[in-house]
Amino acid sequence: MTVESTAARKPRRSSKRVSAKKPPAEQTELVQLLTPEGERVEHSEYSIDLSHDELRGLYRDMVMTRCFDAEATTLQRQGELGLWASLLGQEAAQIGSARALRDDDYVFPTYREHGVAWCRGVDPTNLLGMFRGVNNGGWDPNSNNFHLYTIVIGSQTLHATGYAMGVAKDGADSAVIAYFGDGASSQGDVNEAFTFSAVYNAPVVFFCQNNQWAISEPTERQTRVPLYQRAQGFGFPGVRVDGNDVLACLAVTKAAVERARRGEGPTLVEAFTYRMAAHTTNDDPSKYRNEDEYESWKSKDPIERFRTYLSNEGIADQDYLDAVEAEAEQLGKRVRDAVRTMPDPDTMAIFENVYADGHALVDEERAQFAAYQASFAEEGN
Numbered sequence: 001m002t003v004e005s006t007a008a009r010k011p012r013r014s015s016k017r018v019s020a021k022k023p024p025a026e027q028t029e030l031v032q033l034l035t036p037e038g039e040r041v042e043h044s045e046y047s048i049d050l051s052h053d054e055l056r057g058l059y060r061d062m063v064m065t066r067c068f069d070a071e072a073t074t075l076q077r078q079g080e081l082g083l084w085a086s087l088l089g090q091e092a093a094q095i096g097s098a099r100a101l102r103d104d105d106y107v108f109p110t111y112r113e114h115g116v117a118w119c120r121g122v123d124p125t126n127l128l129g130m131f132r133g134v135n136n137g138g139w140d141p142n143s144n145n146f147h148l149y150t151i152v153i154g155s156q157t158l159h160a161t162g163y164a165m166g167v168a169k170d171g172a173d174s175a176v177i178a179y180f181g182d183g184a185s186s187q188g189d190v191n192e193a194f195t196f197s198a199v200y201n202a203p204v205v206f207f208c209q210n211n212q213w214a215i216s217e218p219t220e221r222q223t224r225v226p227l228y229q230r231a232q233g234f235g236f237p238g239v240r241v242d243g244n245d246v247l248a249c250l251a252v253t254k255a256a257v258e259r260a261r262r263g264e265g266p267t268l269v270e271a272f273t274y275r276m277a278a279h280t281t282n283d284d285p286s287k288y289r290n291e292d293e294y295e296s297w298k299s300k301d302p303i304e305r306f307r308t309y310l311s312n313e314g315i316a317d318q319d320y321l322d323a324v325e326a327e328a329e330q331l332g333k334r335v336r337d338a339v340r341t342m343p344d345p346d347t348m349a350i351f352e353n354v355y356a357d358g359h360a361l362v363d364e365e366r367a368q369f370a371a372y373q374a375s376f377a378e379e380g381n
Contacts, residue, residue, distance in 0.1 A: 030240055030272055033247040036300045038308030046251040052315050058099065058246050059310055060324050062091040062303050065115040067328035068124050071335045072114075072131070076281045080339050081131045085112045089244070089276030092302030093209050095119060096249025097177070097271070100257060104145065104174040106167075108160035111149045112209075113179050120146040124331070125338040133345035154180055154187030157206060161193040164202035168263075175260040177205040177253070183214025185230070186222045194234040194266075203260035205253065206231075206268045209243060211275035216288040228270035236266045243273025244302040274300070347373060 031046050050058075069087050076084040087094060094115030101107070101119075109116055117127060126138030130149060137148035150156040160178035167174055184190055185208060197204050210227055212219050223230070231238030241252040249271055256267035274297035278285050310316035351366040 030242040031248050031252050032242040032245050033251060034242075034245045034305060034309055036244070036305055038305050038312060040247075040309060040313075043248070043251075046248065046255060048247050048251040048254070050247075050250075055310060056316050056320060058095055058250070059303070059306055059316060060327070061095040061099070061115065061119060062246065062306065063324050063328050064331055065091050065095065065118050066303060067332050068118070068335060069114055071332045072128060073277070073281060075128070075336065075339050076131070081128060081281075082133055082345075083131055083280055083282060085280045086275075086277035087112050087114050089297065089302070090209055090211060090271075090273050091115055092246035092306070093207075093243040093249050093271035093273050096246040097179075097207050097253040097269070100250050100253035101177065102174065102257075104172075105257060106145045106147070106160075106163055106174065106176045108147045108156040108163070108176065108178045109149055110153075110156060110179055110181065110184070111151050112181070113149075116179065117146060120144040122146055124335055128335065128339050129342060132339065132342055134342050154184035154189040154193075156180065157184070157190045157193035158196075160204050160206075161197045161200075161202050164197065164204035164260075164266075165200050168201070168203055173261045175203045175205060175257040177207055177257065179207050179209065181214065182208060182210040182212065182219050182222065182227060183217065184208075185227055186214070191234075194231070194236075194268075197266040198235040201263065201265040203263070204266045205256040205260055206266060207253065208268065208270045210270050210272050211243075212273075213275055213279065213285070213289070215279045215283060216285075226270065228268055231266075231268035236268065238268035238270065240270045240272055243271030244300045244305065246302060246306055273302075276301075 031043055033041060033043060033046070033048065035041060066088065072081065072084045073086055075081050090112070094113060098107075098116040098119035107113075107116060107120060114124070114127060118124065121144050122139050126135070127149070129135040129138045139146070139148070141147045147156065147159065150159075157178045157180055160176050164176040167176060178193070180190060190206075194206070196202070197206075208227055210219060214222065219227070226240055228238035228240040239252055239256075241248045243249060252269055256269055259265075259267055276294070276297065307316070307321065311321075348366065348370065351362055351369070354362050
């Protein structure tokens with residue numbers, strides 16, 4: 001599946017916009033090292049110096065991640081997965097931030113960090129096993145320093161803060177990064193994590209992917225100032241970066257984790273990006289987003305932008321780009337084959353781990369569900 005065909009996929013959108021007027025503060029400056037046209041620019045505080053191999057590697061990471069994401073979406077539509085949360089449009093934010101980390105840094109993700117998981121060496125098929133319901137996460141967090149996906153909105157920021165406090169007490173110089181979305185920033189858990197991390201000077205980076213929609217709620221329904229400015233009220237710095245610029249995301253995250261390692265405490269990074277697909281595969285964004293907004297952000301596609309830069313600078317030729325596409329196709333095939341050979345989930349397993357010693361109500365619910373399941377067989381379905 002080519003990058004172009006995947007990026008072109010879009011749901012039907014309504015022409016009506018159901019949202020409040022954006023506050024003037026939303027027009028604040030972004031940290032940007034690569035324009036939407038693919039031109040390299042300099043920034044007074046943040047810079048990055050990568051080899052050609054490293055630059056090509058970033059491109060490969062984004063393409064492979066997008067292909068995997070598209071395959072997962074298709075597999076869910078075919079009934080192979082129960083649900084899928086796409087990262088389409090957020091590849092630069094995830095790959096750039098993840099490649100700024102060291103192996104001994106620890107990552108606490110949400111449920112959409114497929115690109116970060118890729119960079120940490122987690123097998124993509126393990127992610128799909130969870131969404132198919134055949135495993136409880138599918139990987140050992142300590143093998144890759146990548147925690148299990150967290151479905152409860154915002155709770156992983158508290159886990160990350162506690163872990164970072166432990167890192168500091170152990171005297172280690174590693175850093176911790178917690179990923180969350182703009183919607184999670186309204187949760188009490190996130191704000192409590194900000195408080196604890198600041199008071200205890202925890203070596204943690206809060207990386208907020210602001211894709212501007214918490215399901216159907218726009219960001220301006222959650223905050224009257226840019227999200228990164230919230231950090232000031234808790235006593236640590238915040239910065240807003242162009243979330244569709246992989247170089248800027250890498251540079252800003254690298255500076256934040258290095259600051260954490262020096263014992264200077266937390267940083268909030270707001271990656272200002274856009275969710276090109278639905279919130280999850282059970283969402284219909286045509287009910288709350290309009291065509292003009294989508295088209296505006298489509299022109300800022302992070303992969304198209306970076307490919308233009310690599311091509312114009314002679315860093316990647318057509319042979320390399322074609323080779324990456326071919327490799328992505330092979331990944332897609334591997335993912336399809338793996339999912340289709342996975343066992344079906346055990347529909348009764350949900351009742352087995354509620355109470356250690358059993359419970360009368362759970363037993364009753366188990367019996368009711370078993371009878372419901374048996375009714376299909378009786379009808380010959």
